[in-house]
Amino acid sequence: MQTVTYKVVARRLDLLFALLRYALGASREFPFFGAGGVSAEDWEWLYRQCGRQSVLGVAFSAINxxxxxxxxxxxxxxxLYLKWFYQAEGIRSLNERHYACSGELTQKFAAEGCQTLILKGQANSLLYPDKFIRQTGDIDIWISGGRKAVIALLSRMNLLEKARVSNHDVLLSKEAFGEEVEVHFGFGVDRCSPFANRRLLHFLNAELPASHLVPAGDTKDAPSFYVPSNKFALVMQLSHIYKHLLGLGVGLRQVMDYCVLLRASSDGERADVAARLESLGLNRIAGALMWVLAEYLGLESQYLLCAPDARRGRILLREIMRDGNFGKFADRRRGSVWRWWLKNRLRLVTFLPFDFPEVSWFLLRYWASFVFLTPQRLLAFRLYKKRHK
Known part of the structure; x- marks a missing residue:
């Protein structure tokens, strides 16, 4: 049994990122052949870590x-190879189904006169060297018209049965389309500063006409769906990463998505987005992300939006590696609800040096919402207890 020391962990991290760089085409070398090689324990650790980060399919493409x-x-x-192979084949199959479902959703809502966009997942998958290796989650589709109009449309189409409706989206029942579909009224982003948020939404809405139809295959009958422009995606996904970093957590899958998106964008598109980072309140998270992409995923300097920020980048990398995809493996999730709540509040305070203005707005908005909603929550709790006496 190999002793797990700091050097062993550091070497395993090097192995993980070497595989991901190879899979993304950032490197054609794998430096772990030769003296020492890679032990069976290393591969077992790597498999678990890729599962935590939802990058099993991408890593296996390099291994294969x-x-x-x-x-x-x-x-x-x-x-282990066979177990990983079957996981990768499952990811490939799920991508095929999600591409087909994305095309079906696009056609169905177009028939109702609605503009749609497939956000993140399947739109990002198309940018990978192999469009079937990204470990996909649900299908995120934006529908034009706003919350009230979209809910009325879903009701008219009999899609609200067993659906979960929130202030931001509707998670449809899997029975509706055979896959998990999340319908968005907005773009899934929300800056905590109301001033930056206004500018962000104005930019994204201005980019809507640049959305375009893309096929998910090379055949004539391949499913097609609308995706946003690269500038829209660069801003929206950067804001989405920041939202999750301050919220539940962010993982390597989102970081890799941004890497392939930057490579797919033109010099002009990247320059336009880079010029807007400060006004959108995204300059600090951008610097941190550029450091992680350059140092660990081998992103070349010509693709970076801004100068890498090593101090903030180390904080971002720590959060990614410690907590896993969307923070699902975070220690703060263990134990009672009260422990989870307290740990989340304390964690946010530690982020103040990362971005004092944005985190301050985040805390202010949270506590304002907490105070406003507490009476409603207490009333709902009393009614629940009364009904279940």
Whole structure:
């Protein structure tokens, strides 16, 4: 059994990022052949870590190419290779179904006279070297018209049965389309500063006419759906990453998405977005993300939106590696609700040096909402207890 020391952990992190760089085409070298190689324990750790970060499919694409179907050449057990292979095939199959469903959703809502966009997931998957390796979640679709009009439309289409409606979106029942679909009224972003938020929404709305139809395959009957412009996606996804960093957490999958998006964007598109970062309140998170992308995913300097910020970048990387995809493996999630709540509040305070203005707005808005909603929550709790006596 290999002793897990700081050097072992550091080496395993190097292995993880070397695989991801290889899979994304940032490097054609894998420096772990030769002296020492990679142990079976290393591969077991890597498999668990890729699962935590939702990057199993991307990592396996590199493993499959490097091993040429012979995992023993990499020091990996055949059993682990087969388990990983079946996971990767499941991811490929899910992507195929999600592409087909995205095309079906686009056609269905177009027939109702609605403009739609497929956000994040399947739109990002198309940008990877292999469009079937990204570990996809649900399908995020934006529908024009605003909350009231979209809910009325879904009701008219009999899609609200068993759906979960929130202030920001509607999670449709899986029975509706056979897949998990999240319908958005807005763009899934929200700056805490009301001034930056106003500018952000103005920019995104101005980019809507640049949305375009893309096919998800090379055949004539391949499903097609609308995706936003690269500038829209660069701003929206950067804001989305920041929102999750301050909220539940963010993982490597979102970071890799941004890496392939930057490479797919033109010099002019990146320059236009870079010029707006400060006014949108995104300059600090951008600097942190650029450091992670440059240092660990091998993103070349010509694709960076701004100068990398090492201090904030280390904070971002720590959060990513410690808590996993969307913070699902965070220690603060364990224990009672009260412990979780307290840990979240204390965590936000530690982010003040990361971005004092934005985190201050975040805390102010949270406590204002907490005070405003507390009487309603107490009333709902009393009614619940009364009904269940």
């Amino acid at each position: 190419t490097l091993s040429a179907g012979k995992p023993e050449t990499l020091g990996m057990s055949h059993q």
